[in-house]
Amino acid sequence: MSEQLLDTESIEPIEKEPGRFREALHQLKKNKGAIAGLIIIAIFLFIAVFAPVIAPHDPLSQNIELRKSAPFTEGFLLGSDDLGRDLLSRIIYGGRISMIIGVVSVGIALVFGILIGVISGYYGGWLDKIIMRLIDIMLAFPYVLLTIVIVAMLGPSLTNAMIAIGISQIPRYVRMVRASVLAEKEADYVVAERSLGASNFELMFRSILPNCLAPISVQASLGVGEAILSSAALSFLGLGAQPPTPEWGLMIASSREFITSAWWIVTFPGIATLLAVLGFNLFGDGLRDMLDPKLRD
């Protein structure tokens, strides 16, 4: 609904503007996507935290005789994998690992991304130029290969995979933060605060940064989904999680050959990955619609 029609400038709010939080909550209710996303994320968080309690079996205990038993056979709600381990428990523990992967790698990307972005945007000059060249190089570098090369350097393991994914996601945050810092830097309130003696640090992190939080939070939530997929791809190539860790990507990768003989071993982790990533993307999308005034109802 366009603003022009309503001459909104005339409807000055009479009583105090409703609290920002209540406002955001209200917006959230309006946005079906964000709610659905939030629910899915909440479920996965719950599963991740209470994995030991929920999981019917120990995800690592093998039972070769009962290998590849179909779903809903006694004891195995979703069937067992090729070493006779309970698929449901492995998916539940896998959820915990994927959550950690998503949060840690996006965390790395956010911290460094924002830091570099703010500094490069705020100070500008030759520092900015160098950083931008570096970012161009990392962006020109094919994303998948960047993670592979980093993991090749650090050696294949889950933590190294997280670091690699984190590093390869840094450029997008740097670019985004730098763009909004450049825009905000010239804003009047910044000039005003500077004239009141605010230090560079305060200006950068207390006044300018909060204004760029909207796009960052959207990108972060989409980034978590992407991180989970990237770690699955790395495991598929043998560079991510190492056996016997029940990480979804590794579960799919190592059971690819059963797609004909025991379809469930590949399919259920696939669906789990799909849902988790979908949850974050839905929430991310909903967040964007909410925070972008033009798209607001």
Add this chain to the structure above:
Amino acid sequence: MKKLLIAALVLLICFSGLVFAGGDQEEPAVKEKAQEKAQEKVTPAADDKNGGVLVFARGGDSVGLDPGRETDGESFYGCTQVFDNIVEFKPGTTEIQPALAESWDTSSDGLEFTFHLRKGVKFHDGTVFNADAVVFSLGRQLWEDHPYYNHGPWKYWGGMDMSNIVKDIIAVDNYTVKFVLHKREAPFIANLAMDFAGIVSPTAVKKYGTDFPNNPVGTGPFKFVSWKKEDSIVFEKNKDYWRRPAYLDRVILKVIPDATARYLALQKGEVDIIDFPSPEDLEEMKADPDIKVIQQAGLNVGYLAFNMDRKPFGDKRVRQALNYAINKDEIIAGVYGSAGTKAKNPLPPTMWSYNNDIVDYKYDPAMAKKLLSEAGYPDGFSTTLWAMPVSRPYNPNGRKVAEIMQAQFKKVGVLTEIVSYDWGTYLEKTDHGEHDMALLGWTGDNGDPDNFLFVLLSAAAAEIPAQNISFWRDKKFNDLIIEAKETMDVAKRTELYKKAQVIFKEEAPWLPIAHSVVSEPMMNYVMDFKLSPVGKRQFYDVWLDN
């Protein structure tokens, strides 16, 4: 703008329309052949086997097609079609039989071998096969001053340590070649049957130079036609082959990296034979009426090596205890399926001098615990278990084997952490002894026991970068295999190798796991394909029956 969108949509629709209207029937080679043969009589007469195109689907592309230069099996699949050796393995066995050399005789001191070459044989480029070609093909790998020495590196020649074995190669006359050795080497003849000793056309090497690996010219049953990298290599029948020409008109080596995708392609008849099927699909394949699976015990062994230079693996009781702790049946069932047999010796059962009266360590966790406490580890110890990241002929899934072993070791108190690196790093670290326990294996090259016992377990092989990754240096064992290396009498060598295997069982530097059975699923109409223990894929005798 809308026009652009509609145009793109139309593009998509007309493509799919075209696809289903197009004249392309994906029918397999057989039908094409059927139209040709329709009018001929029913029972396949001799010449009736001729004709047809065979598509062989494999996991990876060849690196190069110069037999001397490469080491990967995929390259040798290509070289086998194009090149012959002076001597060769009898198809399906490891016995040696004459090929380009009709006969040969050995000097009394065993240091000279004289080969009498076949006459009237031509290379694919029409040039004559003679002694000079033999001297050229092997000499370029021996003499550093040879004009084509730098076209190497000649990896396999080095791998078999041939420079320390062969002193000189002389063309006595146009059809006689004499090899002079430094020392007596029993497996020497078998080495000459290996791929790296394939006879290349000197004229072609001079013509193509470093591009020869892309344009191989030999005397073999098939001529090289074309190579689309990472996709397919095409060979066609060599009509004037010195033996009966091959039946097939054409052989295509097709790359399909994913084992499941290979099986799906076979099911749809897009390909005729697939290599390295995934063990999981074997049962289903055997059940499929249109598909037959030819199997043969592989000349290979997959093992877990204990690094004896590291505590506690120096103590024999610990190594024996770990042997008792593993239930090999579970590993075979979980990983190899019907494509694997339990291993007890370092040699595969199909190898001559295999000592079958050795009794394997049975699965006995109680005994394992007893031995461990005797050795001073009543409640076990923790260590690392290295698993190779890639699928190998002797072990289709290293990581899964490690997972099963981890669970079984845990039952006797031995806690293991599974460690893995990419293939290059894994090999480098294991042969520098950075591991505690590591999974590895070996595929035989020339069908000679020395190729297993000396190469993998000799004291010489324990120098870093070691192939003996147990770093097992046992004087008695070592003396036996060196003596066997130098006697020519097969019966004497068998006796020595059997004694060596007894010592191996007692000292247990390894935990032998399995010999994988090589399985080759193919369509029913593919006839007379034989698997070769040394891993060759020969299509010379193959013909298509429909």
Add this chain to the structure above:
Amino acid sequence: MTEELKNNNEILLSIRGLEVNFHTYRGIIQAVRSVSFDIKKGETLALVGESGCGKSVTAHAINQLIPMPPGKIDKGEIFFEGKDLLKLSEKEIRAYRGDKISMIFQEPMTSLNPVFKIGKQIADVFMTHHKISKKEAWDRAVRLLELVKIPSPASRANSYPHQLSGGMRQRAMIAMALASPEPGLMIADEPTTALDVTIQAQILRLLAELKAEIEMSVLLITHDMGVVAETADRVVVMYAGRKVEEAEVHDLFEHPGHPYTLGLLNSLPSNEKYKGQTRLEAITGQVPDLLTIGLWCPFENRCKYAKDICRKEFPEKTEVEPGHSIWCHQVGKLD
């Protein structure tokens, strides 16, 4: 009522008891509350009031360009040449838009499509309403640009909006609004607000000339009393969604009846009573929130003459003189 309108062909547009509400998540905003007025053929009616008084919404209700939802025309009729536009289907009302009822907007910078040539956009309007060839539509467009006095119209037609000045763009938009053989009503929504004074005068003079050439009525929406004085024939004053006064332009300026109109005129610097004075008189207080507005006179909280009656109900219409009516309980009692 409609028979009288049909035969009286003098009235082009007649709005009867129009009510427009916006159902937003914070409640219902009563933007327009039972507003009625007529526009005769060839007449320029000015709809005046502070921003947010509902003048723009009223205008957009005529060619139904209010986005529905959240907007909704709850009551009222809009007769155009005797036909009630609110009863028409989407397809039928679209036939009116750009043909009989055209519109120009306030912000010339953004009201023209940046990626299409000016000539193309105008020709498009021609082709929408009449089956004519592209070539002919282009020629007509160039002629229209000439009509609105844009120098070298042929080359201007080939250029893009960002290559023109604000004034030029406003002229182009006027040309687009005239791109139909018999323009009935042009709705000008604050056409000069975004322009500086000199350009403003040129545009107003252009509108006057066009009106003379083509028998066209204009509904001028503005908050600038100066513009009203210069171009309007009749004036309707609106406040907080309500019509508070309607009069010929001279009567309104000579003897305004409604306290709000009085306040508006008093706050004009050009008003002769300010000779020598420095401070301008402003109307104290604020416009009531349309969410919680009641049925009483909306101006009561800012009206010097407000009495109890004003706080209870909305005053009836009193016709002070022919054509000059006021909605106020204290008519005539203002000192």
Add this chain to the structure above:
Amino acid sequence: MVRFLIKRLSLLIPTLLGVVTLVFFMIALSPGDPARVMLGERANKQQLETLRAELGLDQPLGTQYGLYLKRMVRFDFGKSIKTGRPVMEEISNLYPATIELAFFAMIFAATIGIIIGVLSATRKNTWIDFTSMVGALFGVSMPVFWLALVLIMIFSVGLDLLPTGSRMNVRYYFESITNFYVIDAIILLIREGDPKYLSSAVKHLILPSVALGTIPLAIIARVTRSSMLEVLTQDYIKTARSAGIKESRVVYRYALKNALLPVITIIGLQFGLLLSGAILTETIFAWPGLGKWLYHAIEARDYPAVQGGVIIISTTFVLINLVVDILYTLVNPKIRLQ
């Protein structure tokens, strides 16, 4: 415009130089030695030394890097350690296959993506909007290798409509001219009038393009939707509507042309990602592309091959973005005529 081009091209060189240096030292510093990989289990001491010497791997890193740069200047990207063939020759065999797959995946992704984006924008918050956006999100959230296998299972093995993989029916023997099979097939169609090559080439492209195209499709749909929503609130849309122009014309001509500007940038970016991101699709569909080859090169620590591959992909990536920027200025007159 020319000045703009020169500036962008001049930026290209430092970026690529940076990429080369980054790759060289990252691979060089990572453990694992190419000679080992080549020799596999059978490497012994003496043999490793000779091989490393022959490949020049025993020289200090500095000299290797210097030597490498010197050759780079003469466009000699060196020889692949694994095959001993010039790296450029290896890449030129595989590059067309990767480009062809990425191109068709992009046509699929862009066409369907834009249509979904526009539909859901014009019917905001209706069930169409919600299902298409969630559907698009499914595309992004699905692991590619899993989708690829499922597609094969259904369309190839199940319905027997499409082949399981590779670029052309392996039994068709034809001299590839440009190594872009669709183009070659069209040439053959013209020359020999035989449609089977084209039909086979297209049939082999469908499943891989769909599998590879799902992620870009989802992203394009979402970007189109938000861009359309923003454009539809602009004043010139209101002007067009007030001029009585048909709603479909307003949406598909007036709004879409403006909305597509940011979408073009995204399409350029996504196309670049497809060049190297297709490792998994190439593996499962037996597609002889650059992605899979490059991954194996990294695994085999084959520096020259990795560098050659990464340079080609990065250069293409940067050139595509340059083309996109130029296209952007062409479409958007405001920037073009500055």
